Amino acid sequence: MSKNYDFRNVRMLVVDDCKFMRNILERMLETLGVGYIRTATDGIDAWDLLYNDDFDILLTDWEMEPEDGPTFVHRVRQDPDSPSRYIPVIMLTGYTEKTKVTSARDFGITEFLAKPVAARSLHARLLNIIENPRPFVRTATFFGPCRRRLNLPTFDGIDRRASSEDALLI
Template identity: 35%
Template sequence: MQKPSFSKLDVLVVDPSPHMGALIGQMLRHLKVRRIDEVQSSDGAAMLLQTHRFGAIMLNDVLAPMSGVAVVKALRAASEGLNRDTPVIMMSAAPDAAEIAAARDSGVTEFLRKPFATQHIESRLVAMLAAPRPFIEAKAFVGPDRRRKRAVPKGGERRNRA
C-alpha cells in the first residue's frame, strides 16, 4: 500500500497548552501537511469547525469549557455540520480503559497517548486516509465504525445499513 500524501490535508489541532499545540503543529509540518490551525479551547475549535472543512482533527481529551469527548459528541450530532464525518484523533496524557472506551463511543477515529512522536501521528493519519472505516449513523451512535476487523457475522448481518 502506498503511503498517502498529506500535501492537501488541513488539520485542526486543539490542545489547551499552546506549547504542545505548537509542537504538534511542527510535527505536522514535518509531514508536509498543507494547513494547520491551532486552538486552545473547545470554543475556539467550535468556531473553526463551523467555517472550515478539515481533513483531520487532533484534540486533547482535557479541554475547556467542554471536554474532548463532549466536543466529538457535538461534532457527530450536528447532522448538517461541515466536519461531522471528519476523522478525529484524540490525544491524552494518561488515558485509562474507560476513557478510551468513552472516546471510541463518542465517535473518535483514533487515539494517541502522550508523549508521542511524529511517526505515531503519521501512522494514525495513514490508517485514517488509506483505509477509512465506514461512517455509521444509528440511534445510539454516530461516527466511524468501531469494528476494526472485518469478520463475517454468523447468521447474517443484524444491522440495517441505510
C-alpha cells in the same frame, strides 16, 4: 515511516489548550508535510473554526477548559448544525486506561493517540485514516465511524450469513 504520502493538501485542525503541545503538534505535522494547519485552544474556539473553514482531519486533546474534547467531538458528531459531522477525529490524551479508550470510541473518535506523542505514531494514525477509512454508523444512540475493527475470518459452515450475491438468489 515506511509509506510516504504527500500531505501538502491535507487541512488539519489541532485543538489543545496547552500552547506548548499545540506547537509540538504543529511542528510534527509540518515535518510530515501537512500543508494547512490551524489551531484552537478548546472546543468552543474549534467549533468556530470548523464553521468558517474546511478541514480534512481534526486532532483534539481530551482535557481542555472550558469545553473538553469529548464534549466537542460529541457536538461535532451529534449537532444537526455541525459543519463537519464526518470529519476523521484523532483523540489525544495522556490517559490510556481501557475505559477512556472505550469511551472515546463510543462518542465517535476515529483514532486514539497517547501522550507523549511520537511523530511515528501520529504518522501511523494519519495513514490509518487514509488507507482504512471506516464507514459511518447511525443508531438511536450513536453516530460516528464504525466501532468494529476486527478482521475476522469468514465462516463457511451451514450457519454462515448469506453474502449479497446469495441474498439475491433467495
